[in-house]
Amino acid sequence: MIRSDSLRKAYHTLEAVRNVSFEVQDHEFIAILGPSGCGKSTLLRLIAGLEQPDSGTLQLHGKDISSPRHFLAPEHRRFGMVFQDFALFPHMSVAANVAYGVNGSRSEKQARVRELLELVGLPHLAEKMPHAISGGEQQRIAVARALAPRPQLILMDEPFSNLDYQLRVQLRRDIRRILKQEGVAAILVTHDQTEAITFSDRVFLMQSGTLVQTGNPEEVYRFPRTLWAAGFVGEANFLPVQKAGDQLETALGATPRISTGTPKTLMVRPEEIRLEPPDSAGVVGVVQDVEFSGPVKVLEVELPGEVLLSVHASPQSQWSVGDSLSVIAERTVMYDSEGRLLEAS
Numbered sequence: 541m542i543r544s545d546s547l548r549k550a551y552h553t554l555e556a557v558r559n560v561s562f563e564v565q566d567h568e569f570i571a572i573l574g575p576s577g578c579g580k581s582t583l584l585r586l587i588a589g590l591e592q593p594d595s596g597t598l599q600l601h602g603k604d605i606s607s608p609r610h611f612l613a614p615e616h617r618r619f620g621m622v623f624q625d626f627a628l629f630p631h632m633s634v635a636a637n638v639a640y641g642v643n644g645s646r647s648e649k650q651a652r653v654r655e656l657l658e659l660v661g662l663p664h665l666a667e668k669m670p671h672a673i674s675g676g677e678q679q680r681i682a683v684a685r686a687l688a689p690r691p692q693l694i695l696m697d698e699p700f701s702n703l704d705y706q707l708r709v710q711l712r713r714d715i716r717r718i719l720k721q722e723g724v725a726a727i728l729v730t731h732d733q734t735e736a737i738t739f740s741d742r743v744f745l746m747q748s749g750t751l752v753q754t755g756n757p758e759e760v761y762r763f764p765r766t767l768w769a770a771g772f773v774g775e776a777n778f779l780p781v782q783k784a785g786d787q788l789e790t791a792l793g794a795t796p797r798i799s800t801g802t803p804k805t806l807m808v809r810p811e812e813i814r815l816e817p818p819d820s821a822g823v824v825g826v827v828q829d830v831e832f833s834g835p836v837k838v839l840e841v842e843l844p845g846e847v848l849l850s851v852h853a854s855p856q857s858q859w860s861v862g863d864s865l866s867v868i869a870e871r872t873v874m875y876d877s878e879g880r881l882l883e884a885s
């Protein structure tokens with residue numbers, strides 16, 4: 541549906557978006573994920589047509605919509621938009637807000653508004669004014685309004701970040717279901733990795749204006765292309781790797797050399813480490829800290845060489861500070877001296 545080729549946008553000397561290329565398929569859900577200031581909103585604004593690129597092109601169904609020479613105004617792109625601050629028209633009722641973008645006769649309008657309010661589960665709020673409904677309800681109405689003209693693509697910039705945690709999780713699920721039901725494609729901008737990987741079919745991971753990695757959430761989580769990506773999309777332990785004859789040595793023990801390059805750093809996720817009684821296979825570690833956090837116990841385990849490892853153990857596990865145990869890494873990912881992915885076990 542959308543194709544971006546080497547898109548670039550600078551503000552004075554600051555390159556907010558650099559050389560960004562991607563495709564989005566019909567009905568696909570994309571999350572643009574990255575830290576604050578990395579250029580996510582600028583990229584979304586380029587797609588929306590609220591900014592014009594300095595170079596590169598953007599195509600919609602094979603036709604140029606943005607390039608330095610050619611530019612289709614945002615209202616002619618007909619994408620739906622939802623932003624962080626609940627931008628409903630304050631002087632209009634909920635129904636009037638939703639009706640705003642609907643074309644057609646009065647009865648067609650009414651039918652579409654009713655259908656959309658049903659879709660977002662809020663038909664009883666039709667006559668309320670925006671100030672009289674909650675933040676979560678306002679965001680649902682904003683989604684209904686964005687869907688009203690039957691766009692093929694919805695653009696959302698941090699739409700859940702002004703809501704408290706539980707509401708955010710619930711709303712994310714509901715809106716995902718609603719958008720899938722409507723059959724639109726969606727691009728969600730977020731700095732929250734959990735939100736990105738639970739919402740999207742594909743994650744576009746962004747750092748300093750560039751796309752570091754694109755892939756389905758599992759790929760991006762399990763095979764981060766760089767050390768930075770590994771640390772950004774989830775919790776990670778990083779251990780130095782040394783060569784020792786035809787073996788590789790880390791604080792987690794020796795492993796065979798790999799053929800793809802010279803590893804410098806091993807990455808292991810806290811939930812991919814198994815703890816066993818001390819006389820089992822594996823490296824001996826000592827528990828330094830135990831933190832109960834509900835679904836997991838977060839253990840800090842010291843390995844030989846004063847290496848500290850964060851481990852997610854079952855909440856029922858009974859390890860205490862000072863216990864010795866055996867530490868086994870179930871899956872590891874190797875990176876070279878430039879922080880590039882070499883191999884995953």
Ligand code: ADP
Pocket residue numbers: 551554556574575576577578579580581582583
């Ligand atoms: P994000 O959404 O990832 O937080 P933005 O796309 O908003 O990042 O911003 C990327 C960079 O561009 C930031 O350094 C920001 O300060 C800068 N920037 C964004 N918009 C403008 C603007 N209109 N004028 C000047 N600098 C801007």
Ligand code: MG
Pocket residue numbers: 580581582
């Ligand atoms: Mg932003």
